[in-house]
Amino acid sequence: MGNRNELVDLIGVGIGPFNLSLAALLEDVPEIDAVFFEQKSQFDWHPGMLIEGTKLQVPFLADLVTMANPKSxxxxxxxxxxHDRMYAFYFLQRLDMPRREYNDYCQWVAGQLDSCKFGKTVVNVKHIEAEEPYFEVEVYDSETESVEKIKGKNMVLGTGSTPGMPSSFRGMPEDDVFHTADFRNHQKRCREAKSITVVGSGQSAAEVFRELLKEQRDHHYRLDWLTRSSGFLSMEESKLNLEHFSPDYVNYFYQLPQEKKDEIFATQDLLYKGISMHTITDIYNLLYEMSVGGETLDVGLQTLTEVNEIKKEGNTYKxxxxxxxxxxxxxxxxxxxxVGTGYRPNIPEFILSLESFLQWDEHGRYKVGPDYRLKQSSATPNEVYVHSGISHSHGVGSTNLGLAVHRNKVIINHLTGRPVYRISEQNVFQNFEV
Ligand SMILES: Cc1cc2nc3c(=O)[nH]c(=O)nc-3n(C[C@H](O)[C@H](O)[C@H](O)COP(=O)(O)OP(=O)(O)OC[C@H]3O[C@@H](n4cnc5c(N)ncnc54)[C@H](O)[C@@H]3O)c2cc1C
Known part of the structure; x- marks a missing residue:
């Protein structure tokens, strides 16, 4: 990055797929000098859930760059x-890739980008009022154990999400009671257990249940799956409903009154929170195979069941x-x-140091402009662009990989003040507005 006293155009916080896509696209925009910081020592996409057999839930076209620049x-x-895998992928005859391959692909991209710095946690941000105002960003380097100050004209938050663990499950020994996000770290423990229970019925819970079901014969544990939901409900993946994950729907949703948006978003769980049909099919097929010849399954599936309390008693939990x-x-x-109870937006604490600089709604959420800039209490030339925590403003597709590149096109056009990328107004067959 060169001289740290220089003012960079853009400082990125977090390197998940969303900011990595931005970093990759900015390689073709020479006038923007950007640097991105990631607390992990290397790019790693939800490592606890990189289970063999899981796949990306979007086509490979939703990679880091293609929807903006297929020639990248x-x-x-x-x-x-x-990687000499073109024929292998061609004969695979699928549009999606294994989740482990998506991670490997992203690592390959991150390894080529000098703007991406790993092992660096952004710990604080201040807005400095000066003749040329700027953000002063404090970055903790895990290798040198020191804090460095970086100056930036603009920032972009791509801090993703964190596992949401209900309070009733917290404080238990973490090798016994853990979130699906940590599954692979505890898989060995699962193999030694006499009984395992998965709670929740989203995609992650289903993938963990499927993996445990596959391994049950080798490890002989009792396996249960409990959910509060009325069923093990499948995600709404019909082609016309997938159009909700389009720029067109984002634009439609954005201009609705906030109260209406909150009302609508609360009804859209099955567009993004249910289980993929192929995962449910795999699970059912496994159960069927395992029951051949009248074999009794040591498996329980129970819907409509709320877990209200958990207590340790001896070697087990009640x-x-x-x-x-x-x-x-x-x-x-x-x-x-x-515990497969989902994720919540990861809004870093340090954003509160910009509290008076930003506009907030009555629920304590920051207000976001149509071009993903946080709204400021008084205008400055310094923008904070956001990928994270924008479902309330931009809707159900905010965490979808298929919309990240579109969002980055909008951000880059605004940042440069020129139409680097053409934004198409009509992308889907249906109309959302009249
Ligand atoms: C298991 C799983 C599978 C998913 N699969 C799909 C899918 O197939 N298709 C799809 O469309 N969506 C999927 N999603 C949803 C979404 O695409 C992902 O959550 C995606 O990772 C979001 O990207 P991101 O860049 O916002 O955040 P993340 O990938 O969460 O990355 C954020 C990064 O910011 C870093 N960070 C946070 N705070 C700081 C800080 N202060 N300083 C430095 N670094 C910081 C974190 O360490 C992290 O690496 C999935 C989600 C999960 C949990």
Whole structure:
């Protein structure tokens, strides 16, 4: 990055797919001098969930660059070429790639970008009022254990999400009671357990359950799956409903009144929170195979069940549960409990130091402009662009990989003040507005 006293055009916080895509696209925009900081020592995409057999839930076209620039050297197709995997992917005859391959592809891109710095945590930000105002960003370097100050004209937050663990499950030994996000770190422990319970029925819970079901014969544990939901519900993946993950729907949703947006978003769970049909099919097929010849399964699947309390007793955990329709309480016992209760936006604490600089709504959420800039209480030439925590403003597609490149096109056009990327107004067949 050169001289740290220089003012860089853009400082990125976090290097997940969203900021990595921005960093890759900015390689073709020479007038923007950007630097991105990531606290991990290398790019690693949800490592606890890189289970063999899991795949990306979007086509490979939603890689880091293709939807903005199919000619980019950072495309997935170029990754395949460089790794001599083009024919292998061609004969795979799929549009999606294994999740582990997406991680490897992103690592390959990150390894080529000088603007991406790893092992560096952004710990604080100040807005400095000067003749030429700027952001002063404090960055902790885990190798030197020192804090460095970097000056930037603009910032972009790509801090992603963190696992959401209900308070009733917290404070237990973490090798026994853990979030699906940590599954692979505890897989060995699962293999040694006498009984395992997965709680929740989103995609992650289903993937963990499927993996444990596959391994059950080798390790002989009892396996249960509990969910509060009325069913193991599938994600709404029909082609016309996928159009909700388009720039067109984002634009439509954005201009609605905030109250309406909150109301709509609360009804859209199955567009992004349910289980992929192929995962449900795999699970059902496994159960069917395992039951051939009248074999009794040591497996339980239970819907409508709320886990209200968990207590350690000896080597096991007692889960106080309630069947919500029958209003019947019961106790369920398990040696390992895996909590698949989703993720919540990771809004860094330091954003509060910009509290008076930014506009907030009555729910304590920052206000976001249509071009992903945080709204300021009084205008300055310094922008904070955001990828994270924008579902309330930009809707259900905010965490979808298929929209990240579009968002980066909008951000780059604004940042440069010129139409680097053409933004198409009509991308889908249906109209959302009249
Ligand atoms: C298991 C899983 C699978 C998913 N699969 C899909 C899928 O197939 N398709 C799809 O469309 N979406 C998927 N998603 C949703 C979404 O695409 C991902 O969550 C994606 O990782 C979001 O990218 P991101 O860049 O916002 O955040 P993240 O990938 O969460 O990255 C944020 C990064 O910021 C870093 N960071 C945070 N704070 C700081 C700081 N102060 N300083 C420095 N670094 C910091 C973190 O260490 C992290 O590496 C999935 C989500 C999960 C959890």
């Amino acid at each position: 050297q950072y495309s997935f197709l170029n990754y395949l070429t460089e 889960l106080k549960c309630e069947q919500r329709e029958q209003e019947k309480e019961f106790t369920h016992e398990s040696e390992v409990v895996i």
